[in-house]
Structure formats: structure tokens, C-alpha cells
Amino acid sequence: MNQKARELRAQGHPVIDLSIGEPDFKTPQYIQTAAKQAIDTGRYFSYPPAAGYEDLRTAIADKLRQENQIPCMPQQVVVSNGAKQSIANVLLCLLNPGDEVVVYSPHWVSYSSTIRLAGGTPVLLQGDVADNFEPTPEQLDRAITPRTKAIIFSSPCNPTGHVLPRTSLQAMAAVLSKHPRVLAIADEIYEYINFTEVHTSLGALEGMQDRVVTINGVSKGFAMTGWRIGYMAAPLWLAQACEKLQGQLTSAPSSIAQRAALAAIQGSREEVLAMVEAYRQRRDLVFSLLEAIPGVRTPYPSGAFYVFPDVSDYWGFTNGDIVIQDAASLCMYLLQAAHVASVPGDAFGAPKHIRLSYGTTTAQLQSAIKRIQIALARLR
Numbered sequence: 001m002n003q004k005a006r007e008l009r010a011q012g013h014p015v016i017d018l019s020i021g022e023p024d025f026k027t028p029q030y031i032q033t034a035a036k037q038a039i040d041t042g043r044y045f046s047y048p049p050a051a052g053y054e055d056l057r058t059a060i061a062d063k064l065r066q067e068n069q070i071p072c073m074p075q076q077v078v079v080s081n082g083a084k085q086s087i088a089n090v091l092l093c094l095l096n097p098g099d100e101v102v103v104y105s106p107h108w109v110s111y112s113s114t115i116r117l118a119g120g121t122p123v124l125l126q127g128d129v130a131d132n133f134e135p136t137p138e139q140l141d142r143a144i145t146p147r148t149k150a151i152i153f154s155s156p157c158n159p160t161g162h163v164l165p166r167t168s169l170q171a172m173a174a175v176l177s178k179h180p181r182v183l184a185i186a187d188e189i190y191e192y193i194n195f196t197e198v199h200t201s202l203g204a205l206e207g208m209q210d211r212v213v214t215i216n217g218v219s220k221g222f223a224m225t226g227w228r229i230g231y232m233a234a235p236l237w238l239a240q241a242c243e244k245l246q247g248q249l250t251s252a253p254s255s256i257a258q259r260a261a262l263a264a265i266q267g268s269r270e271e272v273l274a275m276v277e278a279y280r281q282r283r284d285l286v287f288s289l290l291e292a293i294p295g296v297r298t299p300y301p302s303g304a305f306y307v308f309p310d311v312s313d314y315w316g317f318t319n320g321d322i323v324i325q326d327a328a329s330l331c332m333y334l335l336q337a338a339h340v341a342s343v344p345g346d347a348f349g350a351p352k353h354i355r356l357s358y359g360t361t362t363a364q365l366q367s368a369i370k371r372i373q374i375a376l377a378r379l380r
């Protein structure tokens, strides 16, 4: 899909890319300034400590205690090259061949790939679309076997945009309390991009203190994907193992990016909130435009910056040339006929859906959805 999008662009076609999972905003100025100042002091040109600078780990532990009510000491925090590395560190430390990880699905594609890379087996668990795909506590209980090492989920969720309410997390905690060997990996990378205005951390719930690895970072909320800073807060034994592993894999995350992340985490949330308000307006716009297209059924997203419509009503349709057989052929058709790039849901574990990102301007979004509508109307 990427290759095709590039080819079409090279031929001069105005491709609108709704396939990418990153903010279109610039990193706030005060964070850029902190990075420049860090360079100018000349103090940050050597290898940093493997788990990150002490002041950054302390600031993260403070943030987790104050904003998330997660009991946490700085020694439990490991700073990495993005939340992606934090997740990989945890899975590589935890899993032995044949171990299972229950993955709330639809899920971020890297969960299943990284579980396999670490020798484990992903066990996908999916609830009803009417319940925003949330599995029931009974489903979770049944999915846990003697081989289960962990469960993993994101809230707000990539790709569905669903935010798990406190009641669902409490139900999850109740199931976990019956299975004391099983850890939960709570991926909160979209924490701030939450239109319900209530973010609950599983790690804050009673009885979960030693059971949860909280994953977060600065990529999404602070528009800092390129700076590559993420972090985890874990039970001490696991944090120490991840620190050891990271010391061998990458030594440590970039010194200057860590200084920028410190400014982000300690700074005001004003610019974050302004970005979130823009995402909220785009969510409303995209959702209402998609609602008007026959055969496109979109679960209402309450966070992140994705919509995840079911487009399976179009299976078997054709424009006389391309036959729509699945999400991949529909995405390819939309790219060719509407010059809009999207992602088929198969990779996320939901083959009837496609993912559209609204990390782009309102004008681009209006134009993209209009083009999708016209292209779909041509199918018979």
C-alpha cells in the first residue's frame, strides 16, 4: 500500500495519506528549546545511564503517582527508545518459548509480532463490536491457561479508538486477581488523547500494584514521535531485568531526547490540551462524514486519532475492473480510485474493518472522506 501510494505521488497524483499513526502537529516550542539548551550546556554528550537519567526517571515516577495514582518509585522506571522498545524489552524479558500472551484485539500490530519475536504465542481475544470489541471478564478468564505469562491491551486503543472505562478495568483486575502468575501490560501511549476526559490506569486499581507494567511515552500526546522516548513502570524485578537487557541492546536512549522528554513531562499540559481539542473536532467531523456513507459502519471512537469502520458490506462489489474481496482489496481500490491511503484491518485482527487516521488537517480530512464516498458509490 505504501509502495503504491509513493508511486501514485511520484506520478503527480494528490494522495492523502490516512494510514499513518502519528500526530501532524509540531513538538511544542518549549520542548524544542529544552533540547537546544541541553546541547548548549555541553553536558549531555556521553552515554546516559542504561535506564535513563535519574531526574527523568524521578519525574516519570512523580507523574505516574500524581496523574495516574500508580504507586511508583524511580527505580521501577526504565526509559527507552519509544514505547515500542519498552514493550519489546518487557516481552523479551518475560517470555520463554511456548509462553502465551493474551492480546486484547483489535490490537496494535506490533504486539503480536513482538510476542512471536520473543518466542511466545499471541492469543487474540476479541469481544463483540457492539461492546466496542471489549471481551467479557468470562472470555478473559477462559483465555488464561497455565502457559499464560501476560495480557496486553492499549487504552485508548489503536486501532479502534476505544477507551476502557474504569468498570471494565475493575472487571479485568478481578479476573487477574484469580491468576496471580499473570502480569498485565497496560499500554497508555494515547493517554492524553482521550475525549472522555477520564483516564483510568489499571496499575492504580487495588491489588494491581505488583501485577501491572504501565507503558507510556511522549510520542503521541506531545507530538514527539521522532524523538523516540518511551518508558515503562514495572515491578522492580522486571524493571531491573529490562535495564540489563537494554544495556546490551541499545545502551540507553538518546541523551538530548531525554532532556526534551523531561521538559515535556514537567511542563504545562496547555499545548497538549489544545492538540486534543483539535483531535476531538476532527473525530466529530470524520465520524459524521463516514456516518453519511451507506455500508460504512463506524464504532464511535472516544480516544486516540483513528476511526475503524466496518466496510464488509462492500465485499463482492466491483467497479467492473477490481473486485472487492476483502479489506486489502478495498484499501487498494480506495488508493487507486480516490487516492486515499488507509490500512486494512487484518493486521489488527479485524478483517472486516479499515483504519483511517485523522492525524491530518480538517481540509485534508474533508477532501479524503468525500473522495472515499464518491469511489464507494461507483461500486456495484
Ligand code: PLP
Binding pocket: 021, 081, 082, 083, 084, 085, 108, 154, 157, 158, 187, 189, 216, 217, 218, 219, 225, 229, 230
Ligand atoms: N503503542 C501503541 C498502541 C501505538 O500505537 C504505538 C505507535 O503507533 C506505540 C505503542 C509506540 O509508540 P512509540 O512511538 O513511543 O514507540
